[in-house]
Amino acid sequence: MNLSLLSRYACFATCVLVTLLSLALLPQYPDVWPLALLGGALSLLGVFDMLQTQQSLRRNYPILGHSRYLLESIRPEIRQYLIEGDREALPFSRAQRSLVYSRAKNVNADKPFGTLIDVYQEGFEFIGHSIRPAAHSDPASFRVQIGGPQCSQPYSASIFNISAMSFGALSANAIRALNKGASLGGFYHDTGEGSISPYHLEHGGDLVWEIGSGYFGCRNETGHFDAQRFASQAVLPQVKMIEVKLSQGAKPGHGGILPKHKVSAEIAATRGVPMGQDCVSPAAHSAFSTPLELLRFIARLRELSGGKPVGFKLCIGHPWEFMAIAKAMLESGILPDFIVIDGKEGGTGAAPLEFTDHIGAPLREGLLFAHNTLVGLNLRDKVKLGASGKIISAFDILSVLAIGADWSNSARGFMFAIGCIQSQSCHTNKCPTGVATQDPLRQRALVVEDKATRVCNYQRNTLRTLGEMLAAAGLEHPEQLEPQHLVRRISDTEVRLFSQVHVFLKPGELLQEDIPYPFYRNMWRMARSDSFAANPA
Numbered sequence: 001m002n003l004s005l006l007s008r009y010a011c012f013a014t015c016v017l018v019t020l021l022s023l024a025l026l027p028q029y030p031d032v033w034p035l036a037l038l039g040g041a042l043s044l045l046g047v048f049d050m051l052q053t054q055q056s057l058r059r060n061y062p063i064l065g066h067s068r069y070l071l072e073s074i075r076p077e078i079r080q081y082l083i084e085g086d087r088e089a090l091p092f093s094r095a096q097r098s099l100v101y102s103r104a105k106n107v108n109a110d111k112p113f114g115t116l117i118d119v120y121q122e123g124f125e126f127i128g129h130s131i132r133p134a135a136h137s138d139p140a141s142f143r144v145q146i147g148g149p150q151c152s153q154p155y156s157a158s159i160f161n162i163s164a165m166s167f168g169a170l171s172a173n174a175i176r177a178l179n180k181g182a183s184l185g186g187f188y189h190d191t192g193e194g195s196i197s198p199y200h201l202e203h204g205g206d207l208v209w210e211i212g213s214g215y216f217g218c219r220n221e222t223g224h225f226d227a228q229r230f231a232s233q234a235v236l237p238q239v240k241m242i243e244v245k246l247s248q249g250a251k252p253g254h255g256g257i258l259p260k261h262k263v264s265a266e267i268a269a270t271r272g273v274p275m276g277q278d279c280v281s282p283a284a285h286s287a288f289s290t291p292l293e294l295l296r297f298i299a300r301l302r303e304l305s306g307g308k309p310v311g312f313k314l315c316i317g318h319p320w321e322f323m324a325i326a327k328a329m330l331e332s333g334i335l336p337d338f339i340v341i342d343g344k345e346g347g348t349g350a351a352p353l354e355f356t357d358h359i360g361a362p363l364r365e366g367l368l369f370a371h372n373t374l375v376g377l378n379l380r381d382k383v384k385l386g387a388s389g390k391i392i393s394a395f396d397i398l399s400v401l402a403i404g405a406d407w408s409n410s411a412r413g414f415m416f417a418i419g420c421i422q423s424q425s426c427h428t429n430k431c432p433t434g435v436a437t438q439d440p441l442r443q444r445a446l447v448v449e450d451k452a453t454r455v456c457n458y459q460r461n462t463l464r465t466l467g468e469m470l471a472a473a474g475l476e477h478p479e480q481l482e483p484q485h486l487v488r489r490i491s492d493t494e495v496r497l498f499s500q501v502h503v504f505l506k507p508g509e510l511l512q513e514d515i516p517y518p519f520y521r522n523m524w525r526m527a528r529s530d531s532f533a534a535n536p537a
Contacts, residue, residue, distance in 0.1 A: 011064040012046035019043050076424060091347075092412065092422060096392050100416040103461035104454035124489040127398055128497075130474030137476050139463035140186070144406045144479075146241065148337045148382045150299070152307030155206075155240040158187035159478055160397060160459055160466075163346075163388045163409035164210050164245070164313070166194025168258060168267045169426070171443035173451075174435045177418045179205035180448065181455020190409065193245050193281065196233055197270040203452070207238050210313070211301070212245040213255065214281035216271035223280070225287045227304055229272065234305035241338070242301050244294075246285070246314035249346030249389050252360040253317065255283035262429070264438060291321075291328035291529050299334045311338035311384075315346070316366030317359075319519075320534045323527035326373050331529045335382055340409065341367045343389025347412045363389035364403060368502055371404025376510030376520065392416075394466035401478050402486045402498055417458040418451040 019039035022032045046062035058065035071078075080090070095116070102109035117124065147154025162182055167175050175197060182189040182205035190208045191200055195217025200207055211218065211230075218230035234242060247253060258267070258279035265275065273279045288294045294312070302310040316322055329335055343363025348356070361369070367387050374380040387405035391397060392413045400408055412420070419433040426436040434446035470478065473485050483499035490496055503517060515521035526534040 008061055012043070012050075012062040015039050015042040015046060015063060080422070090422070091345075091390070092392065092416075097416055097422060099393060100413055100458055104417040104458040106457045106461070109461075120489070120492060122489055122491060125395075125399065125486060127395070127469055127473050127486050128484075129472045132474055134471045134474050134476045136471045137467050139460065139467045142463055142466070142478055144384060146311075146338050146384045146406075147309045148335050148384075150335060151302065151309050151337050153305075153309070154337075155188075155309055157240075157407055158185075158459070158463075159401070159407040160463055161187045161208075161407065161409050162189045162414045162455075163411035164190040164192040164208075164243075164248075165411050165415075166192030167197035167199060167270055168194045168262075168438070169436060171431075171434055171437050171446065172197070172199045172266070173443045173446040173448055174415075174418055175199040176202055176448045177446065177451035178414060178455055179203045179207075180452035181414075181417070181459070182206060184452060184456040185459045187459055188240060190243065194267070195270050195272070196236075196239070197266070201236075201238060204238060206240045207236075208241045208243050209234065209239050210243045210245050212281055213283065213285045214271070214279070215287070216273070216279075216281075219272050223282075223286070227300070230301070231304040234301070234308065239305070239308070241309040241311070242305055243338075243340065244285075244298065244301070244310070244312040246294075246312050247317065247342070247360070248313075248348065249315040249342035249344050249360055249363070250348035251351035251355040252315040252344070253283055254351060254355050254359075256281040262438070267438075290531055291324040292332055294325060295328050295332050295334040295336070298336050302337075309337035311336040311340065313340035313342055313386075313388075315342045315344060316361040316369055318532075318534070319369060319523040320526035321532045322370060323373055323523050324529060324532055326377055326379070327524075327527050328529040329379060330377060335379065338384040338386060338406075339370060340386035340388060341370050341405075343367075343387075345390040346388060347390075363387060363400065367400060367405055368403050368504075372503070372505040372520065373510065375507055376505040376515075378508050378511070380507070394462050394469055397462070397466055397478075398469060398481065399486060401481050402483050403502060414455055414458065417454045419446060 019036060022036035022039055025032050026036055042063055049058040049062035049065060052058065057068060099109055142159045143156045144159060145154055146157050162178055169192065176199050179189050179200055180203035183203045188206040188208050191210050193210050193212025193214065193216060196207065196209060214223065215225045217233060218226050220226040233239065260276055260278050263273065263275060263279050268275045271279060288297045298310050302308065341363065343366060344360035345362060367385065371385060374383055384406045385404055386407050386409060387400040388409040391408050391410045397408045415435055418435055420435045421433055423432050425431055429437050429439055431437040431442060434443040437443055475481060483502060483504065484497045486498045487495050488498065488501055505520065509515060510520065510524055515524060528535055
């Protein structure tokens with residue numbers, strides 16, 4: 001018991017003793033006053049620790065208990081700089097971040113001495129190479145035409161673009177750098193649901209305007225959709241496509257609140273919300289509530305925008321809900337020009353841990369399901385598919401193109417390109433590199449001209465590597481990529497082609513009387529065009 005007390009209060013007792021001793025010596029040795037001051041301050045801290053009631057550790061270990069909280073506060077930095085392995089994903093590994101940094105700086109990203117990956121580990125994936133490699137194609141030709149039969153202003157998009165990130169979540173300088181980089185490289189920049197800010201328009205980069213449930217930038221005083229406000233911005237030449245956000249991979253089904261103290265005058269003006277109130281993004285849309293109403297809303301947006309491509313983004317949740325939208329397409333004849341599938345591995349400024357960990361389908365499962373549904377209804381050639389969710393490298397792009405995507409988007413990859421160091425402080429307004437903050441002094445550190453060049457470099461060098469990988473596989477263009485070109489290890493002794501691992505529906509199979517796959521058959525029977533609710537299975 002005495003030893004226990006000694007260990008618990010040793011630091012506090014030492015500080016008290018030092019204080020008393022230095023005070024006793026002070027008349028004779030005036031130079032000890034700093035020691036007396038320090039000892040006295042620590043002794044008072046110890047007394048406060050024992051009297052406070054919020055933290056048990058400090059009550060039992062006065063003064064010394066603070067070391068635990070100090071070490072905990074710098075734990076991420078210690079782990080990242082001293083302990084983290086090259087392949088340890090948190091959520092992106094050092095190897096992944098280094099790849100982006102190198103490509104963004106336009107320096108050699110080649111690695112010597114072989115792979116660090118265990119190629120015999122289950123889940124390892126690779127692309128097969130050809131005995132007769134093809135000539136390298138110009139990455140600038142890696143584009144996809146988006147715009148179905150009901151669209152009068154189709155858009156030629158790069159197969160690698162900047163995914164949705166809002167002004168408000170990102171700083172003004174980050175938005176400027178991303179958009180200028182997109183302009184330099186000829187790819188698009190998704191605005192995120194925070195609407196089109198003045199910073200999106202400064203450098204003329206192609207924009208995809210994302211419309212979320214808060215209808216920011218096109219809402220009335222009650223927070224509902226305002227057609228006139230929408231049309232005034234949708235017709236801007238810089239806006240190439242309109243994307244209705246149904247859900248987000250990292251927090252599907254979860255709304256959001258930007259607290260009123262964070263709603264600056266700029267953010268209020270951009271989003272069309274009043275100052276002095278919380279900025280609320282509801283979980284569900286108010287402009288539609290059924291699959292048929294969603295498609296009619298899409299048709300209305302297409303008309304108001306002057307015939308630009310309009311589509312929607314979602315993370316797949318209940319499979320029958322996506323099929324309900326597909327059924328509504330057949331019944332109404334209204335088709336979206338594109339669909340972007342977001343994976344649950346996608347990022348966000350902040351979300352409850354349970355949402356990021358346990359809600360929503362991963363990207364590949366969601367993408368393959370959407371692709372198969374459209375193929376099975378003979379709609380795949382009329383609706384383009386995008387993919388987003390933890391896409392960083394050329395192989396990441398290949399892996400989604402091989403199972404049905406027409407193009408890919410990346411958010412955090414381009415954040416790394418403009419200086420993000422994965423400090424995971426996006427929600428604190430204290431981003432150390434000025435990327436995810438509204439602090440004017442912090443974001444001043446982000447130099448737009450320099451970072452815009454890095455954005456362009458990263459995208460261009462990634463597509464160049466993609467072209468080299470395609471050429472090694474004997475292919476000249478991403479559209480030639482098929483599931484049999486990629487391979488996955490499924491055990492210590494067996495690998496299989498993607499075409500053998502996954503189920504791929506044939507055209508029109510969902511229109512047959514007897515659908516051959518039980519899962520797709522049951523989901524199709526549960527889907528109804530007039531409601532997102534399920535029919536009994």
